[in-house]
Amino acid sequence: MxxxxxxxxxxxxxxxxxxxxxxxxxxxxxxxxxxxxxxxxxxxxxxxxxxxxxxxxxxxxxxxxxxxxxxxxxxxxxxxxxxxxxxxxxxxxxxxxxxxxxxxxxxxxxxxxxxxxxxxxxxxxxxxxxxxxxxxxxxxxxxxxxxxxxxxxxxxYPDHEFKTRKYSIKPVIDVPSPYDFRLKGLMRTFGGTLKDLFAFRFKRLYYRYVVLFNLKRDPYDTFKYILNKQKQSKDRFHFFFLIGDYSTYDKGISVHRKDFVSLIKSVADYCVVGLKVSFFAIENKNVLNEEHKRMESIINTSLLESRNSFSKLNLPDLYRNLVELEVQEDYTMGYVNELGFRAGTCTPFFFYDLDYEVQTPLRINSYHVIDSALLKYSSLLDKKEKLQHIINQVKQVNGEFVPVFHNYTFSGHGRWKDFKELFNIILDSTDHDK
Structure with missing residues (x-):
């Protein structure tokens, strides 16, 4: 002491x-x-x-x-x-x-x-x-x-024996929409088809209908791959599903779709499932309450974790609302365009409300790497170097590394071509099995 x-x-x-x-x-x-x-x-x-x-x-x-x-x-x-x-x-x-x-x-x-x-x-x-x-x-x-x-x-105090922590990881999988083409409904599919035609995106148009006729897997549907990774890892993944209403900012799948609800339930069997707070719920307490209730009814347990759409934080209001709803952990603290430590730490900490001068029970898990921030580095070698640098920084202080990847990141399509390899570097960075 x-x-x-x-x-x-x-x-x-x-x-x-x-x-x-x-x-x-x-x-x-x-x-x-x-x-x-x-x-x-x-x-x-x-x-x-x-x-x-x-x-x-x-x-x-x-x-x-x-x-x-x-x-x-x-x-x-x-x-x-x-x-x-x-x-x-x-x-x-x-x-x-x-x-x-x-x-x-x-x-x-x-x-x-x-x-x-x-x-x-x-x-x-x-x-x-x-x-x-x-x-x-x-x-x-x-x-x-x-x-x-x-x-x-x-x-x-040279005779005192100090405890030592061990480096750990807490992978976050963010799901703004589980599918690119499936379960979008007739109007959205028709609108998407017209957009593809007018923009001459014939490859995408072809892919859209190949998926809709069940001839190929939807490119965003990478859940089988991620869950296989989870089964091989001792570190639990944390999934955040968007279940808010369709809006200008959030274009997910309707929570009334049974297949979507089944997907969330099946992921919850293996991973921690939290709420991806929709853009409008960040500002509106009533919308947040509604989404909170929806998610609890799907996972049949108390909702303990959340993460905001677009990584938007409006301090201190949103955090106060989460405290009121008895959400225990938040994963929004980080930057979408930069790698690093927004709060200067790689150890989870509690939200301190500066207006009320009180430490709240809400635990903040700030993330240190997000897939979108890695895109600014053009070569795979650069991406690996930047990622490894952050991992090494966390390892030096035996901290907890929190990376954020999206379900579509694992599609391997276009700019996401090498991201499975980057995710494997993170999973391999712990020495559990060595």
């Missing part, structure tokens, strides 16, 4: 120390404002305040973890060994930066509450982030900082 002395115990302090110390390093942590309690403690201890009490491990605190609401903190990002950090705190401190305040800034997504430019879908984009601007998006800096703190603890 690590005892932390501080002049004021705040929800921000508890949230941040528990993520770095307990979730990343496996060290239980408690807090005190009483000097006599701190002095009497004869095991692990440190002070997190403005001045050291004695010769204990002392990390000089920035004001961020003692504030409420939003301010505009001065961020001076500088190099720190092979990584970067901010909130420099002088040479009296055991670490030259307040890694706890810096971690809170990234984990709470503080910068996403400040004024910023959104894209055409209303999303926060990577280019607006501190990590992108200062070139540390491709590092799980929060976990790296935690290990620097661990090195200080090891120096002071």
């Amino acid at each position: 690590l005892l932390v002395y501080t002049h004021k115990i705040t929800p921000r302090i508890k949230f941040t120390f528990k993520h770095l110390c307990t979730r990343i390093l496996g060290i239980p942590v408690s807090f005190t404002t009483k000097i006599e309690t701190f002095i009497a403690h004869d095991s692990f201890k440190m002070s997190y305040t403005k001045q050291p009490l004695g010769k204990e491990i002392f990390i000089r605190s920035h004001d961020l973890l003692f504030e409420q609401g939003l301010s505009d903190p001065d961020l001076n990002i500088t190099n720190w060994g092979d990584t970067k950090c901010f909130f420099f705190n002088g040479d009296k401190s055991a670490l030259p930066y307040d890694i706890f305040a810096a971690s809170f800034y990234l984990l709470s997504r503080y910068e996403e509450y400040l004024p910023h430019v959104k894209d055409e879908f209303g999303r926060y984009v990577a280019k607006e982030s501190l990590a992108y601007k200062y070139k540390f998006l491709n590092q799980p800096v929060v976990d790296i900082w935690a290990y620097k703190f661990k090195a200080v603890l090891e120096q002071h």
Whole structure:
């Protein structure tokens, strides 16, 4: 048990120390404002305040973890060994930066509450982030900082045996539509046929009718392949099915189609199944409630996981709605056009509501690679290198790697030609069977 002395115990302090110390390093942590309690403690201890009490491990605190609401903190990002950090705190401190305040800034997504430019879908984009601007998006800096703190603890307590985590993966399969041509209904099939004709897409038109006459498998229908991969893997896949109504943004299959419902049920026999929240449900609580009920009636159990359409996040409203519905895990935190660590970590963490200053029970599994972001690299070699770099970053801190692939990614058609190979690299990156 690590005892932390501080002049004021705040929800921000508890949230941040528990993520770095307990979730990343496996060290239980408690807090005190009483000097006599701190002095009497004869095991692990440190002070997190403005001045050291004695010769204990002392990390000089920035004001961020003692504030409420939003301010505009001065961020001076500088190099720190092979990584970067901010909130420099002088040479009296055991670490030259307040890694706890810096971690809170990234984990709470503080910068996403400040004024910023959104894209055409209303999303926060990577280019607006501190990590992108200062070139540390491709590092799980929060976990790296935690290990620097661990090195200080090891120096002071050389006899203590620290727990070590093991690198793991959590593959996500996103299903905006299970089929490209099947189960679309007469009007959509007719409309699609006309579009193909007017655009001279004769190959697609041919494929459409070959599939509709059951002469070939639908290109998006890759579920047999994925489930076979699941049966060979000890890491459970997490599927997210879109069951919202047809709209400008979401063009899935009607949930009234029995074949679609049967597909979801059959996948749920082997994998974790969650809800892909439709574009309009992200903004509309009533639509979200309806989709939540639909999915629970299909899987016949409580809905525990969700992921948003288009990876759109409107903080903090959507997360608050998920908390109210008792959804336990979310997989939306990430960037669709960039690889890397949006929240600076590869360890799941809880959503901290900056407006209410409270840690919620919603666990955030930020993803680090999405198939669409790999498309910007033209050659297979480049894709492999970029993917392997992120995997290596996660491995170095024994974190949890979360990749997002779509069902159509495994079709092998066109731009998705080599993506099965990339997925295999991810599955092979764990050493379960070695």
